[in-house]
Every structure is written in C-alpha cells, then in structure tokens.
Amino acid sequence: MSADRARLFTFLDELDIAHTTMEHPPVFSVEEGAEIKAQLPGGHTKNLFLKDKKGTLILISALGSTRIRLNQLHKKLQCARFSFGKAALMEDVLGVTPGSVTAFALINDVPPQVRFIVDAALLEHDVVNFHPLKNDATTAIASADLIKFAKATGHDPEIIDFVCLADG
DSSP: OOOOHHHHHHHHHHTTOOOEEEEOSOOOSTTTTHHHHHTSOSEEEEEEEEEETTOOEEEEEEETTOOOOHHHHHHHTTOOOEEEOOHHHHHHHHSOOTTOOOGGGGGGOSSOOEEEEEETTGGGSSEEEEOSSSTTEEEEEEHHHHHHHHHHTTOOOEEEOHHHHHHO
16 A cells, blocks of 8 residues: 555654755646745756666656756666556556656555666755655755655666766
8 A cells, every 4th residue: 555645744753854845736747836836946857757668666866957858867867768667567566646646656566676867966065856746746855854755665776867868
C-alpha cells in the first residue's frame, strides 16, 4: 500500500528533516505552477518517470528550467533509449499518478527498483520544492535533506550535470 501525505511527513520527521508545506490548487505542469512558485523560495522541480527499452526505471528530479535531452541521457546513464513510464507502472511502482511525480514517491518504491537521478543545478539551491505525493501542495526541504531522504528509502542518488550533457 502506498504512503500518503501523513506517512510521508512522519517519515521526514523520523529523519529529522525539516519541511514546510503550502497547499494550492492542483498543478499539472511546470508552467501551471509559476504563480505558486513565485510565493515559495528555493529550487522548483520537474520530475520525470522514465523506462528504457530494457525495463530499467528512472526517476529524474531536476530544476524546472533545466533542459533534459533524453536522446543523450540514455548514453550517459548507459541505458537503452527512454520512453515515459506508463501511468499504471508509475502508480504501481511509485504510488503516484501523472502530474504528481515527485522525489518523495521514492518512499513507495519498495524494494527499490528505480534509479534516482538528481540535477546538479537543483542541489545548488538551499531549499528544494516537491509535491508531497499529490499535486495539490508543495513541500520544501533542504537540498541536503533530499539526498538524506533518498538514501533512507534505499536509493543512492546519481547527480548529473544536465548543462554539461546538453553541451556535449
């Protein structure tokens, strides 16, 4: 059974990860959330759930403005070509629906089967913002605590500089 927001917050508290949450109308894209983001400090994210042709599952958490070249990324990650993971697979593995993909969904990936990729530019922000398992709120945590959270869920984050990848 997938964790809900209350279980997520309990887990963050157990890890001594400070968090603040702002509720808002559901948002389904980076562009839709622009007004909300203006009210919240820190790095705002976009999150992609991908599957390669061999079945490898990838969750990318990146700065909203970062350009991610999927046609190049698979080479860097030594994977087959990517496609977006289907909604049913996302719900089964991460416990979230399209529009609510978030690094916090790693809490539901038990046992861990998803590779977690983090944008280096996102970690340059002291605070990072993610949906707390649904897209009707945004939760802020310290960027260092994102790494702590991921490791506590059994995921060793892989940090990628997407700017260098785009230039290469």
